[in-house]
Every structure is written in C-alpha cells, then in structure tokens.
Amino acid sequence: MAARRAYPYTVLDVFTDRALAGNQLGVVQDADDLDDERMAEFARETRLSETTFVQPSSEGDYRNRIFTVAGEIPFAGHPSLGTAVAVALAKGEREATYVQETGAGLQPVDVRLENDHAWASMLQEPAEFGPEVDVHEVVAAIGLVIGEAHRDLPPQVVSTGLPTLIAPVLKVTCVSSAKPDLELIGSLINAHGARTLYVVCLQGEGRARARMFTPLLLGGEDPATGSAAGPLCAYLHERGHGTRVEITQGVEIGRPSTLVAEMHNGRPRVGGSVVKVIEGEVLL
Numbered sequence: 176m177a178a179r180r181a182y183p184y185t186v187l188d189v190f191t192d193r194a195l196a197g198n199q200l201g202v203v204q205d206a207d208d209l210d211d212e213r214m215a216e217f218a219r220e221t222r223l224s225e226t227t228f229v230q231p232s233s234e235g236d237y238r239n240r241i242f243t244v245a246g247e248i249p250f251a252g253h254p255s256l257g258t259a260v261a262v263a264l265a266k267g268e269r270e271a272t273y274v275q276e277t278g279a280g281l282q283p284v285d286v287r288l289e290n291d292h293a294w295a296s297m298l299q300e301p302a303e304f305g306p307e308v309d310v311h312e313v314v315a316a317i318g319l320v321i322g323e324a325h326r327d328l329p330p331q332v333v334s335t336g337l338p339t340l341i342a343p344v345l346k347v348t349c350v351s352s353a354k355p356d357l358e359l360i361g362s363l364i365n366a367h368g369a370r371t372l373y374v375v376c377l378q379g380e381g382r383a384r385a386r387m388f389t390p391l392l393l394g395g396e397d398p399a400t401g402s403a404a405g406p407l408c409a410y411l412h413e414r415g416h417g418t419r420v421e422i423t424q425g426v427e428i429g430r431p432s433t434l435v436a437e438m439h440n441g442r443p444r445v446g447g448s449v450v451k452v453i454e455g456e457v458l459l
C-alpha cells in the first residue's frame with residue numbers, strides 16, 4: 176500500500192455569516208499529486224454537496240477542482256467562494272483578488288476577511304440562454320400544478336458555467352411545498368442540457384426565495400447554489416426585472432442561506448458570507 180501524506184483541510188459554511196448554516200464545503204489544498212480517482216473517493220467520503228481540491232494553475236492563481244459525490248463538475252458557486260476564502264486563510268491575506276481556473280474558464284474571486292467570517296464574491300461567465308421548457312413538464316417534476324407556475328416568466332435553461340433550469344413560481348408557498356421527483360427531474364434536465372433545477376419565487380423588487388434540486392447531490396437538494404444565482408440574476412435582467420437580486424435558499428432543509436447576485440458589465444457577480452468551521456489535515 177502506498178504511503179499516505181497529510182494535506183491541509185478546511186471545512187467552511189458558505190452563504191451564511193454564522194456556522195452550521197449555509198452550504199458546507201470541504202477544501203483540500205496542495206493537492207497537485209492527487210489523481211482524479213483519489214479526489215472522487217474523498218468527495219464520496221465527506222458526503223458534502225461539494226469538495227474541492229486546490230492545484231497549481233498555469234493561467235490563474237490556482238486550479239479549483241470541484242467534486243460532488245457523483246463526480247467532478249466543471250463549475251459551481253459556493254465551492255468557488257469557499258475555496259478562495261480557504262486560500263486567503265492559508266496565505267494570511269486579509270483582502271485579495273484571486274483568479275481561479277475551473278472547467279468553465281477563469282473567474283476572478285474577491286475575498287475580504289472579517290473578524291469571525293469572510294465575504295467573497297465572484298464574477299461569473301457571461302450568461303448563455305438555452306431553451307425555454309414546457310411548463311407542464313416542470314411542475315410535474317416538482318409536485319406542483321400548472322396554476323402555481325409564474326404566468327409571465329417561462330422556465331428556461333441559463334448557464335454561467337453550469338446549466339440551470341430556472342423555474343419561476345407564483346408564491347413562496349409554492350417553493351416550500353414543492354415535492355421533487357428526482358427521477359423526473361433527472362430526465363427533464365438531461366433532456367434540455369441542464370444539471371440542476373432552480374425553483375424560484377420573486378418577493379418584490381430585488382428579492383427571491385429559491386430551492387435547488389438535482390440528482391447529483393445526496394438527498395437531491397442544495398442549501399445554497401451560486402451557480403444558479405448568477406443565471407437567475409441574468410434571467411431576471413434579460414426580462415426587465417432589475418440588475419440585483421438577494422436570494423434566500425435552504426430554509427426547508429434547515430440550512431438557511433443568503434446569496435447576493437448583481438449584474439456587472441454584462442456578467443453576474445455572486446457573493447455571500449463564509450464561515451470557517453473546521454481546520455486541520457487529512458491523510459490521503
């Protein structure tokens with residue numbers, strides 16, 4: 176058996192200013208000698224929605240490899256912000272801008288360390304607008320009826336790195352009462368080239384309530400989804416609903432989260448607070 180070595184390891188809660196809320200993330204640093212199989216194995220071991228591995232990059236400040244329990248994905252929101260905070264903590268930098276390399280390209284991430292938490296934001300890729308999707312198929316996949324879908328905002332696939340099917344509904348109660356059928360959701364998003372389904376209710380100007388469903392995650396629901404917040408902001412901007420949105424997510428699964436997205440020179444910038452929970456080493 177090959178000798179194992181210790182890697183710096185940090186667990187953070189992202190899109191929250193208090194521990195044990197938001198979206199959990201595990202970050203393994205100095206991971207340049209880990210192969211894909213070992214990274215996937217450790218991501219399954221953590222059982223977190225995502226685990227990231229920091230490797231050298233020839234184009235950015237570091238390469239951010241992002242894994243769910245189902246395997247590697249090209250891009251994600253909270254793993255980008257949390258990883259940047261973990262890098263800043265390791266470097267002892269209170270304020271910094273890093274350029275991360277992911278499967279979606281190069282993204283600048285700003286980090287500012289506060290006393291007991293951090294703030295991070297990322298300029299995502301320009302939005303790509305995919306197909307509009309039959310609303311009947313969407314409501315069937317989330318256990319709602321056609322009258323609960325938004326009448327003026329159609330479901331549509333939008334991507335800033337990870338394609339998301341945005342599904343606007345009429346009321347907050349529609350969000351909270353959604354009953355996802357993960358098999359139907361998987362078939363639906365696969366048929367339209369998406370990876371996640373984002374159920375959203377607008378709550379007045381600049382505010383929204385959301386839930387994200389995908390078969391990629393254990394349990395099928397994500398408490399905070401930065402890779403969907405950016406597409407949502409671009410989707411709303413495209414339809415004349417402003418340039419900024421503050422999203423509440425994760426309430427239904429006991430991980431309340433707050434995400435802020437706003438348009439910046441034609442690209443969405445997504446930000447939120449980050450809290451370190453665990454710091455140490457992992458033997459791999």
